[in-house]
Amino acid sequence: MTNFTRGQKGKLADLGLNGPFAVTLDIVSGSMEVDVSCFGVDAAGKLSDDRYMVFFNQKSAPDNAITVDLNGPRSTFQVDLARLPASIDKLVFTAATEQGSMRALGNSSMALGQAATFAFTGNDFQDEKAVIIGELYRRDGSWRFGAVGQGFAGGLAALLKHFGGSEAASSSPAPAPASVPAPAAPPPANKISLSKIRLEKRGDKISLDKRDSGGYGRIRVNLNWNQNASQGQAPASKLDTGFLGKLFNKPAGRSGGIDLDIGCLFEMSGGAKSAVQALGNSWGAYDRPPYIHLEGDDRTGSISSGENIFINGTHFDQIKRVLVYAFIYEGVPNWAATDGVVTIEIPGQPTVEVRLDSDSQHAMCAIAMLENHGGNLQVTKLVEYFGGQGKITAHQAMDERYNFGLNWKAGRKD
Numbered sequence: 001m002t003n004f005t006r007g008q009k010g011k012l013a014d015l016g017l018n019g020p021f022a023v024t025l026d027i028v029s030g031s032m033e034v035d036v037s038c039f040g041v042d043a044a045g046k047l048s049d050d051r052y053m054v055f056f057n058q059k060s061a062p063d064n065a066i067t068v069d070l071n072g073p074r075s076t077f078q079v080d081l082a083r084l085p086a087s088i089d090k091l092v093f094t095a096a097t098e099q100g101s102m103r104a105l106g107n108s109s110m111a112l113g114q115a116a117t118f119a120f121t122g123n124d125f126q127d128e129k130a131v132i133i134g135e136l137y138r139r140d141g142s143w144r145f146g147a148v149g150q151g152f153a154g155g156l157a158a159l160l161k162h163f164g165g166s167e168a169a170s171s172s173p174a175p176a177p178a179s180v181p182a183p184a185a186p187p188p189a190n191k192i193s194l195s196k197i198r199l200e201k202r203g204d205k206i207s208l209d210k211r212d213s214g215g216y217g218r219i220r221v222n223l224n225w226n227q228n229a230s231q232g233q234a235p236a237s238k239l240d241t242g243f244l245g246k247l248f249n250k251p252a253g254r255s256g257g258i259d260l261d262i263g264c265l266f267e268m269s270g271g272a273k274s275a276v277q278a279l280g281n282s283w284g285a286y287d288r289p290p291y292i293h294l295e296g297d298d299r300t301g302s303i304s305s306g307e308n309i310f311i312n313g314t315h316f317d318q319i320k321r322v323l324v325y326a327f328i329y330e331g332v333p334n335w336a337a338t339d340g341v342v343t344i345e346i347p348g349q350p351t352v353e354v355r356l357d358s359d360s361q362h363a364m365c366a367i368a369m370l371e372n373h374g375g376n377l378q379v380t381k382l383v384e385y386f387g388g389q390g391k392i393t394a395h396q397a398m399d400e401r402y403n404f405g406l407n408w409k410a411g412r413k414d
Contacts, residue, residue, distance in 0.1 A: 004118040004134075004147040012081075012112075012136070012143045020080040021113040023093060025133065027073050028106030032099050035156050036075040038066055039092040039163045040084065046164035050192050052088055053165060055156075057193050057351055066091065071224075081136070081143055090137040092163070096130035096156040103127065110134045110147075118147040125151040130159050156194055166191045195350040199368075199381035207378045208349050216313025216377060217347040221324055221370075223262040224306030225340040225356075260338070262307040265323040265404045266290050269372070273404050275395075276309065279327070291315040292322065311370075313346065316377065322370040323382075323402055326356070327394070328363045335359050335385070342367050344379060354381045362387035364394035366402070 002015060012018070027034050040052025040061060047053055052061045054077065060067040065083035069076045079091065093110060095102075105122035110133050118134055125131060128151030135146050152159060160167055197206050210216060263277030268290060276284035276294050286293040291312035311322065324342060340356035354368045362385040369380045386397040396408045 001114060002116040004116055004145070006118075006120070006124070006147055006149040008118075009144055009146045010116070012145060015112065015115040015145070017113060017115050019082075020078065021115070022111075023077040023079055023136075024109075024111045025075045025077075025093065025095065026109050026111075027075070027095050028108050029073065029097070029104065030106065032097055032104055034095050034097045034105075036068075036070070037094050037096070037156065037159070038068065038077055039094065039159070039165075040066065040088045041090050041092060041163055042087055043089040045090070047160070048087065048164070050165055052084075053160075053163075053192060056196065057345075057349075059345075079136070090135055092135045093133045094130060094152075094156075094159055095133060096152075096154075096159055098129065098155045101125070101127045101129055102131050102151055112145060116145060118149070120149050124149055128152050129155040132159075160192065160194065167194055193348065193350050196353060197350045198353045198355070199379065202381055202383055205378055205380040206352060207373060207376050208346060208352075209376050215316045216311075216349075219311035219313045219316075219377075220343075220345040221262070221264075221309040221311065222306050222343045222345070223260070223308075223326055223340065223367075224343070225260060225338045260307075260340075261327045262309060262342075263294065263325055263327060264292065264309055265325070265399065265402070265406070266292055267320045267322075267404065269318050269320045273406060275406065277327070286310055286312050289318070291319065313377075316372060317375065320372055323366060323398075323404070324368045324370065325398065326365045326367060335365065344368070344370070346377070352379050354379075354383070356383055358383055358385075360385035360387075362394065364398055366398050369402075 002010070004010070025036050027036065035056060037053060037055035039047055040049070040054075042048045052066070054061055054066045054068050056070060059070075063083045065080050067078045077093070102125035103122040105120070105125070107119065107121050109117055109119045111117045120131075120133070130152035132148045132150045132152060134148050137144055137146060152162070154161075157167060199206065261278050263275060263279070265273070265275050267273045272289070274282070274290065276282055276290070276292050278294065283294050284290055284292045293310050295308040295310060309324065311319070326340065335356055336359040338356055342354045344352040356365060356367065364386040366382045366384045366386065368382055371378045371380070384401070386394045386401070388394045388397065393408055399406050399408065
């Protein structure tokens with residue numbers, strides 16, 4: 001492992017990095033929320049193609065040349081330089097905050113696979129709200145790494161402007177006076193949404209308009225939770241970083257571990273109703289009704305990206321509502337320790353975040369309701385807990401609360 005210092009540069013080939021590799025950013029920020037990004041810029045240092053900015057609202061570049069997995073304080077970019085077009089001359093890795101300044105950072109680092117690392121702390125900065133950590137760049141026909149560690153006065157929006165990107169605006173320009181012919185509209189430019197929407201209180205909701213007639217595209221509903229909390233004990237401090245890790249450190253095998261599942265109840269516009277969940281192996285389908293698919297069931301706690309439900313937003317007009325829930329299939333309910341969060345990612349839209357920020361000893365939590373309101377997708381925070389009583393299961397109690405009217409029977413996972 002080569003340890004780089006600020007300003008040091010080196011060829012990737014000399015580091016043994018001749019193929020795809022991971023760029024890992026470990027940002028120790030305490031309670032301060034920090035957003036990491038990778039800007040793919042041209043020879044002029046400009047983001048001439050917005051598709052090559054990879055961050056929380058756009059987690060991959062074309063051909064998966066760059067992808068990112070955001071997992072609490074650790075962000076892992078998978079980089080395949082051979083898949084980048086010739087127009088991309090440099091990859092710039094940054095971190096930004098809107099809450100404080102970079103002087104609050106603890107011992108942080110940027111690592112290139114197992115080959116090189118660059119360490120930095122808040123002592124390296126003053127009151128800057130962003131830092132350009134490091135960059136991969138072309139020089140004389142080969143790729144190199146530069147440890148930058150340069151503070152930047154503005155936050156993420158200022159970085160975007162610095163690299164020449166365009167931020168999506170929420171308002172429309174005023175129409176031209178009737179007496180003046182309106183000029184022909186230029187072709188729409190790609191614009192990046194830097195916003196995140198956190199639904200704070202139960203009952204808070206947000207309505208997301210469709211950007212075009214093609215619907216909402218591929219909607220990802222992700223459940224993630226804190227893997228560093230021990231069972232039966234709440235974490236000493238919560239990392240408020242937007243994207244969290246897994247739930248509990250599980251010992252070898254399954255002894256004492258908790259199996260936390262994501263699932264949903266759905267109602268189609270034609271009246272059909274059912275559930276998508278690992279219990280009973282009801283995985284759904286993405287390309288046919290119900291256009292809702294559960295990706296898999298993490299029963300080991302080893303998948304850092306959590307569990308995912310994908311909704312085919314191209315057919316959103318056929319979906320009336322989707323109730324997203326989490327269920328503790330095995331283990332003692334201890335929601336206070338989960339630090340759980342559901343993020344809803346829709347192409348071209350702000351990320352919507354719903355936190356499981358209240359406690360209960362019940363095994364079932366109704367997290368969020370996604371509803372079709374006149375063609376627009378409305379998300380409402382629920383975070384309401386249910387337990388079984390007598391012959392009434394937790395699933396049935398939740399069903400009755402939200403009037404789905406399904407017939408329930410005992411089930412298991414193979």
